[in-house]
Amino acid sequence: MEHLHQSFTVKFEYNVYFTSGIFNSANTLFSNFLNTASTGAQRKILFVIDQGVIDAHPGLTAQIKQYFAATNAVQLVQDI
Structure with missing residues (x-):
């Protein structure tokens, strides 16, 4: 049986941040992250x-x- 064999690679890079109290207003890490990519x-x-x-x-x-x-x-x- 004839067939095609294909493959692909997707390179994906991302940062991982470590913190505590991420939703505490005194912790600016999350708010800074949210404000970095403005479209x-x-x-x-x-x-x-x-x-x-x-x-x-x-x-x-x-x-x-x-x-x-x-x-x-x-x-x-909101909840779906």
Whole structure:
């Protein structure tokens, strides 16, 4: 049987940041990150959080909502 064999490679690089209290207003790492890439269009962010993470950090979703309620830099996408 005749067939084609194809392959491709995608090189992707990204930074990894380490911090604590990322949604604390005194921690500027996240806000600086959010403000670095400005495209002129409204930027949005969606968090997908595993139930195990929510169980381990019960206040996390409230912290996220509070953080993004105080900024216009990025729009928080609500639950789907």
